[in-house]
Amino acid sequence: MRLTATESTILLNALNAADRAEQNALLQMTTGRRVNVASDDPAAAAMQVQTANQLSAGDQFLRSISSVAGELQTADSALSSCVTALQRAITLGVEGANGTVSQQDRQALASEVQGISDQVLGIANLNYNGHFLFAGTADSRKPYVLDPNAPGGVAYQGNDQTNEIEVESGYTVPMNMPGSQLFSASGASVFEALSDLATALQNGTGIDTATQSVRAAFDQLTTSRVFYGSNVDQLLSDTNFLQNENLQLAQATNNNVGVDMNVAATNLVNAQTARNSALAAAAQSSSLSLLDYLGKS
């Protein structure tokens, strides 16, 4: 093969190739990613679309869980004080049923029971983040209002609906329990029972029966309240699950589109070596030709 002065083209091609490789390695190292655009690895890029979507959903589930869990915990602790108050009411009823208690003392007991009823009303009307926790889904207004015509003097104006929220892909948990199952369940209404007890204490008759009613309302409340505690537990375990899943997704992202730094660094060094040696070779390759030696005798 005849050799002609093609070094410049060869050199240019070699430098171009080395530059491209160097740029690529640098990009991979600075972004930490092997796949920076879809054409780097189309299948990995398509997979990354799914992974990123799952990660985004997972992050959102975690945020939602923390918001919902806060709400559930608030409701649970409010109900816990309600339970304590009802226990006190039962104690008062038992105390008032004792024949040795004077009418005056029963009056005092009755007004304490009335106070408990007010306290429970306050709890039942608890507002969290702008909505009422125990109103079902009609949560923009107070679920319980004083109404002399209603049994127990308190009317429920919420509804029986519950909200659900997705906390893992395809898995939902209920977010609330309407007051109608907690405070004003039929046959176990807290307000009715307390009102009856207060009346019975005042009148001195039927105190045992009234106390029984309060106990029934108490049972209803404690049974229903389990919902909150167990849901909070459920959400905490979901949180762990999601955090693990997110870790795995991050790992998958890394495996899928991340760069092995060792490989990238080696590539960078290789590209630089190739570039330097191309330049060195160009410098070495003599720019002299026979022409330079002619006529120099």
Next chain:
Amino acid sequence: MGSLYSALNIAVGSLQAQQAGLQTTTNNLANMNTPGYSRQRPVLQEADPVIQGRLAFGNGVTLTGIESLRDSLLNLQIADQMQQQAKSQAFVDTMSQLQPLFPMDTSGIGAGISSFFASLNGLAANPSDSSLRQNVLAAAHALATAFNQSAGQLNTTRSNLDLNVQQDVQEVNQLTSQIAKINGRLAATSSSGSEYGSFLDQRDALVQQLSGLIDVSVLQQGSSLTLTTRQGTALVVDSQSFELNTRLDSGDATRHIYAQAGDITNSISGGKLGGALEARDQEIPSLLGQLDTLASALVTKLNDAHKLGFDLNGDPGGNLFNPLTGIGAAAGMAVAITNPKLLAASSDGTSGGNGNIANLTAVATQSVSNGMTPIQAYGNLVFQVGSSISNAHADLSASTNVLQQLQQQQSSVSGVSLDEEASNLLLYERAYQAAARAISTVDQMLQTAINMGAQ
């Protein structure tokens, strides 16, 4: 019998031959960086001998012509490879500009879909909260904008390509008319000397340029060249060139390329035009079509789901997005409501209900096209863009390598080597000196002969 005069003639002939050699060498050196130049060399031949009886005397050297060193087959291969390379290059350049429109994560349509459904889940936690409602609207708006931007950019690129196609066709016409002119001159000239060679060089260079633009099939008949497209549309026949022109097609609103035979747009498969047309007529419309399908399905399904619910005022939900389907759905996608209260999150008409959010988020797992969920459909788009670019990249680097190889080969045949020319210079100089010395020797001998007996 040899004579002094014939020796003188031989020496003079040699002087002329060496001068011609020197001229050729100098011309080679002058053109060593001229693109398309093929090195030349003088064709020297022994002159016919002079026969005198039983003796045959050599009669010096004759310059029969100047020849260009070229390998026509190699040139054709180069032209062929350039068509491939220019096509891949044009396609890769265009599509690489579009690739950022289809990111894998953190931005774009995919992230828009994820964020939108995530914002709905956030709203489920507190459905009457106005900032969460605003958040959903903002996410819906961002999703629509992502679709608008991608579709808009695809459309812009498409019309830019259309403009390029027009310019490329003009360039093709220029080149073919130049080639036809050279064909004409070559037919007119009977010379086989360096003039001939430089015309061929020019024509080869023009054919290569043309190959960078369009697929060309070359047929060589003697000194004349017939150029057609691969599909056989005539571009140059002898000294006549056939213009291509562009006309706006009402069907797809792009410029189609017409030859005398009619619309040849779809048959152009190489060169810059081939790459641009592939992007303009196939890849981009396919991407736009998929974006439209995805946008249409999202709009329809989300609207349907939205209408199942009730807004904060207790009224039934309306359209969440402007109902827009079919072609242009992605470019025109827009959120229909601005008041966050009108977001229909509730399924029972109460302000605190979130039952309808489940209907809306269910769209994320429903099939929008070919059994794919929205995010899968987007992933599929990303894959398509990526793989068409990476395939074109592979083609590009393969044809670039082959082209470089061929060009080196060509250079070894037609390129000017400094060393070679320098040694030729030396040879011609020496031969010239020798011939001149011979002349002066003959001169002295003639003088001796003339002075014989003159005393």
